[in-house]
Amino acid sequence: MDFAFDARTEELRAKLLAFMDEYVYPAEPVAHEQRERLASPWENPPVVEELKAEARRQGLWNLFLPDSEYGAGLTNLQYAPLAEIMGRSPQLAPTVTNCAAPDTGNMEVLTQFGDEQQRKQWLEPLLAGEIRSAFAMTEPDVASSDATNITTHIERDGDEYVITGRKWYISGAMHPDCKIFIVMGKTDPEGEDIRRQQSMVLVPHDTPGVTIKRAMQVFGYEDHYHGGHAEVVFDHARVPVANLVGEEGGGFAIAQARLGPGRIHHCMRLIGMAERAIELMCRRAVSRNAFGKSLAQQGVVHNWIADARVTVEQLRLLVLKTAWLMDTVGNRGAHTEIQSIKIATPRAVVDILDRAIQLHGAGGVSQDFPLAELYAGARTLMIADGPDEVHQRSLARRELKRYL
Structure with missing residues (x-):
C-alpha cells in the first residue's frame, strides 16, 4: 500500500x-x-x-x-x-x-x-451547478436503518408510475434550485427477495402530488448551504415509466452503490473538521490565561491536543487504506474497511470537537466559532448513511463467520 x-x-x-x-x-x-x-x-x-x-x-x-x-x-x-x-x-x-x-x-x-435521456436532462445541469437535487429514502414511520422496511409505494399504471409515501430528512429539498428527487420505494412489496422489492424513480420537484411539508432541523440547525432537510409527502404523484433509474427491483443495489462512496466522502471531510478543531484548540490555548498561566500550559489541555493529534493520524491512515482498497479491489472488497471508518471516524471526531468546545468555554457553543455546528454535523453522521449499530452488526457477523 x-x-x-x-x-x-x-x-x-x-x-x-x-x-x-x-x-x-x-x-x-x-x-x-x-x-x-x-x-x-x-x-x-x-x-x-x-x-x-x-x-x-x-x-x-x-x-x-x-x-x-x-x-x-x-x-x-x-x-x-x-x-x-x-x-x-x-x-x-x-x-x-x-x-x-x-x-x-x-x-x-x-x-x-x-440512461442517456436522464443524464442529459438531469445529470448535465447538476454537473454544471445549475440545479440541485434530493435523495428521498428515509421515512419517519419505519426504522429506515433497515432499508427493506421502506413503505413508499411505486405502482405502475400504464405508462406511468404512481408514487405514494412520506419521507423525511430529505437533504437538499428546501433549496429553491432543487429540481429533481431520486425516490426509493417498493414496486414489488410482496416479492420473495426483500432486496429486490425496491426501485428508484426520478420525480421532478414540481410534480403534482409532491408536497414539502416542513423543514427538519438537526440539533437546531437547518443546514441552509446544503439545501436543508425536509419532510416530503408523495400523494399519488405520477411520473413516466421512463423515469425509472436502472431496472425494477434494482433500487436496493443502487442505494448500496451510492452509499459506499458517500460514506468515505463523509469520513474524509470529518478528518478535515477534526484538523480545524485542533487548530482552533491550539489558537485558543495560546491566547487565553486562567489561574495565573495560559491554557497552553495546563496539563489537561496538553492531553486533549496530543490525543486529538494521535487520533487524527490513525483515522487518516484507515481512510486512506479504505480509499486505496476501493480503487484496487472495488467497494465490495473494501466493505470491512468502509464500515470500520464509518464507525470509528464520526465517534472520534465528535470527541475531538467536544474537547475543542470545552476549551472555548461559552464561545464554543456560540455562533462566533464553527465548533457547535461542526459538532452537530459530526454527531449526525453516527446516524446518517446507516447508524453505527448497523455497521457494527454487519462487521461483527463477518468476523464471526470465519469461526462458525
Missing part, C-alpha cells in the same frame, strides 16, 4: 489550500451576514455564487466524480486529501466546488445507472 500523493494530487492540494485561504475562510462570516438579509433562508448568499464561479475558473469543480467523462476522473485515493481540506469548512467548501451531498451521490447514481 502506497499512500504518497502523486503529482496531480499535490497540484490540486496546493490550489485548493490556496483557494480556502484566499476565498473560503474569509467568506464564512460574510455568508452568514448576507444570509440574514435574504428573502428566503434557503437561497444562496451572493458570496456563494461568487465562490462557485471562482472554483470553476480554477478547475476546482466536480472533484468527487471518478468518471473522467463527467468529473475530474480522480481515484478515491486522490480525492481523499482534497475532501479532507474541504471538510475544514464543510458548509461552504463542498458547496462552492460542487462536491456537496446529496448532489454528489445523485450524480454518481445518474452516471452509473441513468
Whole structure:
C-alpha cells in the first residue's frame, strides 16, 4: 500500500489550500451576514455564487466524480486529501466546488445507472451547478436503518408510475434550485427477495402530488448551504415509466452503490473538521490565561491536543487504506474497511470537537466559532448513511463467520 500523493494530487492540494485561504475562510462570516438579509433562508448568499464561479475558473469543480467523462476522473485515493481540506469548512467548501451531498451521490447514481435521456436532462445541469437535487429514502414511520422496511409505494399504471409515501430528512429539498428527487420505494412489496422489492424513480420537484411539508432541523440547525432537510409527502404523484433509474427491483443495489462512496466522502471531510478543531484548540490555548498561566500550559489541555493529534493520524491512515482498497479491489472488497471508518471516524471526531468546545468555554457553543455546528454535523453522521449499530452488526457477523 502506497499512500504518497502523486503529482496531480499535490497540484490540486496546493490550489485548493490556496483557494480556502484566499476565498473560503474569509467568506464564512460574510455568508452568514448576507444570509440574514435574504428573502428566503434557503437561497444562496451572493458570496456563494461568487465562490462557485471562482472554483470553476480554477478547475476546482466536480472533484468527487471518478468518471473522467463527467468529473475530474480522480481515484478515491486522490480525492481523499482534497475532501479532507474541504471538510475544514464543510458548509461552504463542498458547496462552492460542487462536491456537496446529496448532489454528489445523485450524480454518481445518474452516471452509473441513468440512461442517456436522464443524464442529459438531469445529470448535465447538476454537473454544471445549475440545479440541485434530493435523495428521498428515509421515512419517519419505519426504522429506515433497515432499508427493506421502506413503505413508499411505486405502482405502475400504464405508462406511468404512481408514487405514494412520506419521507423525511430529505437533504437538499428546501433549496429553491432543487429540481429533481431520486425516490426509493417498493414496486414489488410482496416479492420473495426483500432486496429486490425496491426501485428508484426520478420525480421532478414540481410534480403534482409532491408536497414539502416542513423543514427538519438537526440539533437546531437547518443546514441552509446544503439545501436543508425536509419532510416530503408523495400523494399519488405520477411520473413516466421512463423515469425509472436502472431496472425494477434494482433500487436496493443502487442505494448500496451510492452509499459506499458517500460514506468515505463523509469520513474524509470529518478528518478535515477534526484538523480545524485542533487548530482552533491550539489558537485558543495560546491566547487565553486562567489561574495565573495560559491554557497552553495546563496539563489537561496538553492531553486533549496530543490525543486529538494521535487520533487524527490513525483515522487518516484507515481512510486512506479504505480509499486505496476501493480503487484496487472495488467497494465490495473494501466493505470491512468502509464500515470500520464509518464507525470509528464520526465517534472520534465528535470527541475531538467536544474537547475543542470545552476549551472555548461559552464561545464554543456560540455562533462566533464553527465548533457547535461542526459538532452537530459530526454527531449526525453516527446516524446518517446507516447508524453505527448497523455497521457494527454487519462487521461483527463477518468476523464471526470465519469461526462458525
